[in-house]
Amino acid sequence: MLKIEKISKTFGKGSVNEKLALDNISLSIGEGEFTTVIGGNGAGKSTLLNCISGVHGIDSGKIMIDSIDISFSPEYKRSRYMGRVFQDPMKGNAYDMSIAENLAIAYAKGKPVGLGAGIRKNDLKLFRERLSLLELGLEDRMEQKVGLLSGGQRQALTLLMATIVKPKLLLLDEHTAALDPSIASKVLQLTRDIVAEQKLSTIMITHNMKAALEYGTRTIMMHDGRIILDIEGKEREDMTVEDLVELFGKKSGSMLDNDRMLLG
Numbered sequence: 001m002l003k004i005e006k007i008s009k010t011f012g013k014g015s016v017n018e019k020l021a022l023d024n025i026s027l028s029i030g031e032g033e034f035t036t037v038i039g040g041n042g043a044g045k046s047t048l049l050n051c052i053s054g055v056h057g058i059d060s061g062k063i064m065i066d067s068i069d070i071s072f073s074p075e076y077k078r079s080r081y082m083g084r085v086f087q088d089p090m091k092g093n094a095y096d097m098s099i100a101e102n103l104a105i106a107y108a109k110g111k112p113v114g115l116g117a118g119i120r121k122n123d124l125k126l127f128r129e130r131l132s133l134l135e136l137g138l139e140d141r142m143e144q145k146v147g148l149l150s151g152g153q154r155q156a157l158t159l160l161m162a163t164i165v166k167p168k169l170l171l172l173d174e175h176t177a178a179l180d181p182s183i184a185s186k187v188l189q190l191t192r193d194i195v196a197e198q199k200l201s202t203i204m205i206t207h208n209m210k211a212a213l214e215y216g217t218r219t220i221m222m223h224d225g226r227i228i229l230d231i232e233g234k235e236r237e238d239m240t241v242e243d244l245v246e247l248f249g250k251k252s253g254s255m256l257d258n259d260r261m262l263l264g
């Protein structure tokens with residue numbers, strides 16, 4: 001489904017701040033596979049997602065979705081295939097538009113221009129149904145502006161927006177990191193439900209090692225722009241957070257520098 005072949009990305013080439021953020025990375029994600037990504041600060045996790053979605057261009061290598069080569073497609077073209085949710089609840093939605101209007105924009109994705117204008121009765125019915133799945137009461141607040149929602153409610157809505165038209169790939173960049181623990185756990189459960197219901201191919205960055213093992217079917221660990229661990233199946237099922245921390249030390253040759261990961 002997603003095939004990444006030997007991609008590299010260096011920031012600030014030729015400057016004193018030159019940084020090799022992705023170092024010859026290869027990765028294949030199968031159809032419907034839910035992969036979690038962990039790693040220390042500056043490991044290259046966000047850069048990987050940003051290179052997949054086209055926020056950053058790559059220096060070398062190849063990125064394919066199904067059999068479409070998107071290595072050098074602009075971000076707006078790639079967004080047809082991808083849904084994204086970021087760490088910041090303010091991103092990915094329009095605060096001064098209503099919940100219904102936000103969903104209508106997301107729902108118009110990929111449809112011919114013109115069909116997206118105005119919200120049809122049937123669409124409202126669908127939005128109401130989808131919102132009620134969140135169990136946050138948002139289906140009764142569809143005319144309210146998104147700016148009035150809490151961070152957790154906004155993230156849940158953004159998740160719905162990112163998936164209301166089934167994306168080929170769902171990219172989640174620490175989308176629960178800025179939320180209170182209880183609502184973070186609710187949004188994670190929603191993520192699991194939506195991914196399972198639509199069998200979405202998903203990559204989720206998390207700083208929480210427990211969540212990395214609990215959610216999804218595969219976990220990769222990054223360090224210094226490389227993938228240093230890739231586990232699934234029985235090996236992953238038997239893995240504890242302690243094992244993971246130990247493995248990190250062995251594979252990277254350093255101590256985990258990301259306090260949030262250890263505390264999570």
Ligand SMILES: Nc1ncnc2c1ncn2[C@@H]1O[C@H](COP(=O)(O)OP(=O)(O)OP(=O)(O)O)[C@@H](O)[C@H]1O
Pocket residue numbers: 011012019020021039040041042043044045046047048
């Ligand atoms: N736009 C940019 N310009 C310059 N350097 C960048 C840019 N984006 C990322 N970097 C650098 O690339 C490296 C990888 O950063 P990235 O944000 O991908 O790490 P990360 O694994 O997501 O880390 P964190 O968990 O701290 O968010 C870091 O050294 C970072 O400073």
